Structure formats: C-alpha cells, structure tokens
Amino acid sequence: MxxxxxxxxxxxxxxxxxxxxxxxxxxxxxxxxxxxxxxxxxxxxxxxxxxxxxxxxxxxxxxxxxxxxxxxxxxxxxxxxxxxDKNSTATQVIHDVIAKGKHYGDEQTGAGRNVPVDMSAPNIAKPFSIGHLRSTVIGDSIAKIYEKLGYNPVKINHLGDWGKQFGLLITAYKKYGDEATITANPIDELLKLYVQINAEAKENPAVDEEGREWFLKMEQGDEEALRIWKWFSDVSLIEFNRIYDKLDVTFDYFTGESFYSDKMDAIVEDLENKNLLHESKGALIVDLEKYNLNPALIKKTDGATLYITRDLATAVYRKKTFDFVKSLYVVGGEQTNHFKQLKAVLKEAGYDWSDDMVHIPFGMVTQGGKKFSTRKGHVVKLEMALDEAVDRAEKQIEEKNPNLANKVEVAKQVGVGAVKFYDLKTDRKNGYDFDLDEMVSFEGETGPYVQYAHARIQSILRKAEQKVNLEEVPVVVSDSEAWEIVKFLKEFPNTVKRAADNYEPSLIAKYAISLAQAFNKYYAHVRILEKNDELASRLALISATAVVLKESLRLLGVAAPENM
Known part of the structure; x- marks a missing residue:
C-alpha cells in the first residue's frame, strides 16, 4: 500500500x-x-x-x-x-528497491501491446549531424520507458531515402561526380554535391526540373536511377551504423520511405474509391477545410508522390503489421502541420485508429543561436562531436583518477553519456544551443555529475566491511538528508509513469539530477561508514539510491560506470 x-x-x-x-x-x-x-x-x-x-x-x-x-x-x-512514519516508510521503500533492483518501478500496464516508435530518420547521402541527435535519443528513451511499463516498443528508423532531393543528387552526380572520389569519402563528397546542386537549382529552374525528372524515373523503376540511388543508400548506412554503435542505439527495423514506394498506389486508390481525391490545377488533393487545415497534396501534376503520400502508406502498413495500441512519431516541431494533415486524411478515410497516432515534437539544436542547414552546408557532424566529448572526458579522468583501470571505456561512457543526457534533460519542446564544455562538465546538472554520484556510492559500498542482507535491514531515518533521499526513491515509479504519459524523458533526467544532489548532500553531512548500530541502515539507503540512479540513467540510454 x-x-x-x-x-x-x-x-x-x-x-x-x-x-x-x-x-x-x-x-x-x-x-x-x-x-x-x-x-x-x-x-x-x-x-x-x-x-x-x-x-x-x-x-x-x-x-x-x-x-x-x-x-x-x-x-x-x-x-x-x-x-x-519515517522509519517504516523508509524500510518499506528501500527493501522494495533492493528486492526488485532494476525492475523497481516496472508495471504491466502495456500488457505486451505494440508501440511503434518512428525515430532518428536521417537522410541518406547526408551527414549524420547534431540535428539528428534529438529524434534518436528521445525516441530511444521513450521506447525504454514504455518497455518498463509493459509495452512492446518497435523502434523504426524511417530513413529519408526517397523524394526529389535524390533526383537532384543524381543530377549533381551525373554533372560533377566521380565514383572513386565518392567511394573514398562518401558522405563528405555527397554533401558537397548536394550543396552545389541546391545552390544551382535556386538560380536555374532547368536544374530543378532535371532533379524532378530523375526522381520521377526512380518512381517509375528506371534501372540507372535506382542503381545510383541504391549506391548512395548503401554507403550512407555504413556511416550511420558506425554512429549508432557509438550511441549504443539499436533499431528493430530500418524501413525508410523507399520501403513504402510500392504501397502508395493502394492508398491513393483507397482515397479515390472513397471520393476523397479532388483535382486542383492538375494535382490530386484531399480537402481538409473542416479540420481548419490546408488541402493535403497527394500527387503532383507530374504524378510524383509526396511525403504525405508515403506517410499514409506507412501508417496503414504499421497498423496492419503491428496492430498498435499507439504509434509514436518522434519528429521535429516544424512538422506539426504535416502530422495534423496526415491524421485528418486517415480520419476522412475512415481509419479511426489514426487517433492512436501521436506526433512527439521537439525543439531544435542550434549552434551559436544559428540553425543547422545541410542545404547551406552549415552542419556539425554528430560523430565528430561524440569523439570530442569522449576526448574531453578522458582528459578529466586523467586529471582526477589517472590510475583508473578501464579509463578508455569509462571515457566513452562518460563522453557519449554527457551528450545524450544534456539533450534529454532539456524539456522536449524546447531547443538548446550545442555546447560541449557545458555537456562534459563533472559539475552542475550534467550526465557526468549523475554518473559520478553512482560511482561514488559503489566506491563506498566496496569499502564497507559489513556484509549483511540489505533487504532485511530495518532502516532508521536519523536526519533530514536521509528522509529527502527516501522521498525521492518513493517517487521514482510515479516519475516513470509521468514521463510515459507526457512522452518526456527530461522528467527522468531531472529526477536523476535531483536524486544525485540529494545523495551528495547526504554524503557531505553524514559519516556513512562510521561503525555504529545504523551502519547497515545507511548502506541499505545508499544501495537503493545507486539502483535507482543506474536505472534512471538506463532509461535515458546512458551508462552508469562503477568507477570514475
């Protein structure tokens, strides 16, 4: 109770x-x-x-x-x-935490039902930039939170691998590209081509039209167009998977937009059979006036499809395949109107399950207050940022604990964890300015600060000579600092639920910071290893704290080193 x-x-x-x-x-x-x-x-x-x-x-x-x-x-x-009653409450909570371990706060609300999570979705042939970090880590964390509540999250990387931009890229390759140069350094060379062709297309409508024609060839199954596109896709995935390995993020499916290219005719036909398609200046639209939305453009005048056409096919496929209880789309806030149109078209078509589709928007990452833009070539590559964060973490570890046995591995956990934690502690709908100095700091509201609190507890427990079954120790609350920790531990299951309800990993991150702060305050005021009647009680308290700190970090996709 x-x-x-x-x-x-x-x-x-x-x-x-x-x-x-x-x-x-x-x-x-x-x-x-x-x-x-x-x-x-x-x-x-x-x-x-x-x-x-x-x-x-x-x-x-x-x-x-x-x-x-x-x-x-x-x-x-x-x-x-x-x-x-502080002692009985503390004893109950701490015994519960220690007995359940990482399963403390688990629920079976989800009853094993499927929740597809559309996340990450970088565009092939473009760098995996800092701008892609948010969708990746927010989606991964939400999946972990939903799994803790008994759902079966299905993580889908809906790669941006279809559309007119690939027609433009093929145009650029045919005009200026060199196969050997691209093979040697694929993403950088493809980015140069992409930036160059976009600048040209802006000035010259004929170049833009050539891009449209190549994309139409892709849609019509042209062998040369698809061969070049497939090559772009393959070299990009090699790069992306290396970065996902560094982030320790995995997916159940890599089914990008191209996967649905042969499933669009059925959805267009369905809309037509339901008398929802109308011609407008040669294009096909669905009128959404009753939803106070602009018409949804389903097919262009040249017959080419759009994002929404592919997303309609995607939504129908996912419902048939996964029979989802919820379908989550972790996509930037600038796509809000697109998802309103998507759901409205599905609703008009009689798919009431569209109510179970949830767009989870997030704010932008900027640098120096400026937005990243692949088209303009203003990009900070995520891999470079992760490597730099790891280097900085390694330097700090070298200064503070040069004899650490596994410092290379810990530096990776701290550096990568710092970048992920900094992103996730930010309220999802807000953006933030990318600042490695602040991210990797061992002080302040950062990932390393929380990791260090966990590692400090492990160090204390290793030094403790008293070996007792902590699940059976009566807990005595002798000070306000201990009671503050107990209250935080008691709140953890509710925090997990609120994070799930609001699709808000920042609630877990902020909770972890507060619990780490409460522990550090306790550590500063109490002689934990003093040998007296309450030693076992204090060890039980900090053991439970370590369990919950580690689980909080795990839900954010961040490691909890035993030593730092």
Missing amino acids: NEKQLVSQALSKTLDGVLEVEQIAAIIEKPKSSDLGDLAFPAFQLAKVLRKSPQAIATEIAEKIDSTGFEKVLAVGPYVNFFL
Missing part, C-alpha cells in the same frame, strides 16, 4: 462514507514545504455537506483519525496534514 492509499483509507474510515476512497485520493496534495508534512487533505469540499467551516472540519478529522502508520496528523488551517 502506498502512502496516498494509506492516507485515503484512514480518512475514509473517519469520514464514515461521506467521500469514497477514490474521491479522497484524487484531492490529496503534497504540501509546499516538508515542514508541513508529507501529504495534505483539503477540507473545503466537505464544508457544504457537513455545514461547517473547512478549518473546523480539519480540526475534527485530526482529532478523530487513527494515526497508525503516521508520525503525526495535524490540522493546519483548512488542511489535515499527514507526517509519515
């Missing part, structure tokens, strides 16, 4: 059926200050029923209530404030 249930049941008995347990639980609050207790019941709602002032009702409840399980119950104005 959790503390809210404990309070609700005690109040229900005292109120003698005036409010049901569920109604009481719904209005219980947390006081603004811990000095006012751990939970509070506002008596305002009972004033009309009992015909008394809320203050009088609160006083009566505090006098009558069975305070078993509580340190004390006080009336403070119109509130009944409950102070939990």
Whole structure:
C-alpha cells in the first residue's frame, strides 16, 4: 500500500462514507514545504455537506483519525496534514528497491501491446549531424520507458531515402561526380554535391526540373536511377551504423520511405474509391477545410508522390503489421502541420485508429543561436562531436583518477553519456544551443555529475566491511538528508509513469539530477561508514539510491560506470 492509499483509507474510515476512497485520493496534495508534512487533505469540499467551516472540519478529522502508520496528523488551517512514519516508510521503500533492483518501478500496464516508435530518420547521402541527435535519443528513451511499463516498443528508423532531393543528387552526380572520389569519402563528397546542386537549382529552374525528372524515373523503376540511388543508400548506412554503435542505439527495423514506394498506389486508390481525391490545377488533393487545415497534396501534376503520400502508406502498413495500441512519431516541431494533415486524411478515410497516432515534437539544436542547414552546408557532424566529448572526458579522468583501470571505456561512457543526457534533460519542446564544455562538465546538472554520484556510492559500498542482507535491514531515518533521499526513491515509479504519459524523458533526467544532489548532500553531512548500530541502515539507503540512479540513467540510454 502506498502512502496516498494509506492516507485515503484512514480518512475514509473517519469520514464514515461521506467521500469514497477514490474521491479522497484524487484531492490529496503534497504540501509546499516538508515542514508541513508529507501529504495534505483539503477540507473545503466537505464544508457544504457537513455545514461547517473547512478549518473546523480539519480540526475534527485530526482529532478523530487513527494515526497508525503516521508520525503525526495535524490540522493546519483548512488542511489535515499527514507526517509519515519515517522509519517504516523508509524500510518499506528501500527493501522494495533492493528486492526488485532494476525492475523497481516496472508495471504491466502495456500488457505486451505494440508501440511503434518512428525515430532518428536521417537522410541518406547526408551527414549524420547534431540535428539528428534529438529524434534518436528521445525516441530511444521513450521506447525504454514504455518497455518498463509493459509495452512492446518497435523502434523504426524511417530513413529519408526517397523524394526529389535524390533526383537532384543524381543530377549533381551525373554533372560533377566521380565514383572513386565518392567511394573514398562518401558522405563528405555527397554533401558537397548536394550543396552545389541546391545552390544551382535556386538560380536555374532547368536544374530543378532535371532533379524532378530523375526522381520521377526512380518512381517509375528506371534501372540507372535506382542503381545510383541504391549506391548512395548503401554507403550512407555504413556511416550511420558506425554512429549508432557509438550511441549504443539499436533499431528493430530500418524501413525508410523507399520501403513504402510500392504501397502508395493502394492508398491513393483507397482515397479515390472513397471520393476523397479532388483535382486542383492538375494535382490530386484531399480537402481538409473542416479540420481548419490546408488541402493535403497527394500527387503532383507530374504524378510524383509526396511525403504525405508515403506517410499514409506507412501508417496503414504499421497498423496492419503491428496492430498498435499507439504509434509514436518522434519528429521535429516544424512538422506539426504535416502530422495534423496526415491524421485528418486517415480520419476522412475512415481509419479511426489514426487517433492512436501521436506526433512527439521537439525543439531544435542550434549552434551559436544559428540553425543547422545541410542545404547551406552549415552542419556539425554528430560523430565528430561524440569523439570530442569522449576526448574531453578522458582528459578529466586523467586529471582526477589517472590510475583508473578501464579509463578508455569509462571515457566513452562518460563522453557519449554527457551528450545524450544534456539533450534529454532539456524539456522536449524546447531547443538548446550545442555546447560541449557545458555537456562534459563533472559539475552542475550534467550526465557526468549523475554518473559520478553512482560511482561514488559503489566506491563506498566496496569499502564497507559489513556484509549483511540489505533487504532485511530495518532502516532508521536519523536526519533530514536521509528522509529527502527516501522521498525521492518513493517517487521514482510515479516519475516513470509521468514521463510515459507526457512522452518526456527530461522528467527522468531531472529526477536523476535531483536524486544525485540529494545523495551528495547526504554524503557531505553524514559519516556513512562510521561503525555504529545504523551502519547497515545507511548502506541499505545508499544501495537503493545507486539502483535507482543506474536505472534512471538506463532509461535515458546512458551508462552508469562503477568507477570514475
């Protein structure tokens, strides 16, 4: 029984059926200050029923209530404030954490149901830049969070491998490209071609038209067009997979836009059969006026398809294949209107399951306040940034702990973890400015700070000579710092649920920072290894803290080194 249930049941008995347990639980609050207790019941709602002032009702409840399980119950104005029995609460929470280990906070809400997660989705033939980091790490973290709640996440890398930009790239290759040069350094050389051809197409409509023609050839199955496109795709995936290995991110499927190229005719035919397609200036559209949206352009005048055509085919395929309970799209906020149109077209076509599709937008990563742009050649390659972060972490480890046995591996965990954590601690809808100095710092609200707290606990536990079964140790809360940790540990399962409900890994990251800060405060005020009657209790407390810190980091895709 959790503390809210404990309070609700005690109040229900005292109120003698005036409010049901569920109604009481719904209005219980947390006081603004811990000095006012751990939970509070506002008596305002009972004033009309009992015909008394809320203050009088609160006083009566505090006098009558069975305070078993509580340190004390006080009336403070119109509130009944409950102070939990710290020792029994701490013992219950810490034993639960230690017994369950990494499974603390697990639930079976998802009942094994499928949740496709559309994530990462870099464009082939272009560098994997810092701009692709957010979708990759946010999607990976959300998948881990949903798995913890009993769902079956299906991670899909919906590669940008189809569309007019590839027609333009083929145009550039035919005009200026050299196979040997590209083979030696594929992504950099393809980027040069892409930047050059886009600049030309902007000035010369004939170049733009040539790009359209090559893409149309791709769609019509032209052998030469598809051969060149496939080569671009293959060399790009080799580069991408190396970066995914560094990030420790895996996928269940690499099914990009091209996978759905032979599935689009069926969706277009379906829209036509349902009388949803209308001609407009030679193109085919779906009218979305009733949704206050612009028409959805399904086919251009030359018969070429668009993102939305492919995304319609993708959505139908995923529903048929996975029978999803939710289908998540971790895609930048600039695509919000696109997803509104996508869902509206599916709704018009009678696919009510479109309500289960969720666009999870996020803010941009900038550098020096400026947006990255592949077209203009303003790109910071993610791999270079990761390597630089690892180098900086290695230098810091060399300064602080030069004799660390596995410092190369730890530097990788710290450097890469720092980049991922910094991204994930940012509220998803906000952007941030890329700053390696700040990311890799061992101080402040960073990944290394949390990792170091975990490593410090492991060091203390190794030094402890007392070997006891920590699941059976009665926990004694002798100071406010220990109680603060207990309250954080108790809150972890709820934090995981809120992160899932809001598709917001930053809630886990901020929680991890707060728990690490609470531990460091405890470490500064308490002699943990002092040999007295409470030593085992203190070891149990910090062991549980290490478990939850490690699991919090795991949900963010960040390693928790044992030594740093």
